Amino acid sequence: MARRRQIYEGKAKILYEGPEPGTLIQYFKDDATAFNAQKKGTISGKGVLNNRISEHVFTLLANIGIPTHFIRRLNMREQLIRQVEIVPIEVVVRNVAAGSLSKRLGIEEGQQLPRTIIEYYYKDDALGDPMVTDEHILAFGWAAQEELHDMADMAIRVNDFLSGLFAGVNIRLVDFKLEFGRIWDNDYARIILADEISPDGCRLWDMTSNEKLDKDRFRRDLGGEVEAYQEVARRLGLLPEGA
Ligand code: C5P
DSSP, rough: OOOOOOOEEEEEEEEEOOTTEEEEEEEOOEEEEEEEEEEEEETTTHHHHHHHHHHHHHHHHHTTTBBSEEEEEEEEEEEEEEEEEEEEEEEEEEEEEEEEHHHHOOOOOTTTEEEEEEEEEEOOGGGOEEEHHHHHHHHSSOOOHHHHHHHHHHHHHHHHHHHHHHTTTEEEEEEEEEEEEEEETTTTTEEEEEEETTTSSSEETTTTTHHHHHHHHTTTOOOOOHHHHHHHHTTTTTTTTTT
């Protein structure tokens, strides 16, 4: 096969030119980073699992009417996606206190939040992805008012759906990160869900034991990373029982 042109290489994924205009191929690596890439490692087999888990989740979200960049999975590590203009904002949705929220506000990890909280972070590696408010996003033109509204609305719908999906397999959806992109149609831009949804960007705790089934195993040197990702895939019905 002809060598594809690489468009972008991120910490956990590579984007290649797709077969048709307006498409890209998203390749899932085994590389893992944490704390703004200060900690680096490899989780052997992670890319295959994230490709499969993200395919499953994006397909289910499309079924409930969330527009996404996902077209189809191509092989173990690649999926065909729509090319978008990425909005430089990470949207974090939190149901339970953990991670940076616990650290910043001194709220004990595991405490149920009185309501779901949405946070925005400006995507900038050099700045360490600082938290920003909607005021910053609008003032600096990173997204328009209507786009911000669409992103928040979709984030809540995704949270409601995924909280139920994971609760059904005895997993608590503690928090997660979403990214969105624009699709241009003449002068009009539409916001769709982009990137991936996998244990790399979600906190997933077993509801009975509170065992962490996500990237915190890597961030906190707990070990058993790939087994945790496999467990998520298995509970979602994506791996044979006993695998
Ligand atoms: O670190 P923090 O508590 O802010 O992370 C909140 C959620 O967003 C976690 O599920 C984490 O995996 C995700 N996240 C991410 N990528 C980042 C920052 C956070 O996937 N750059």
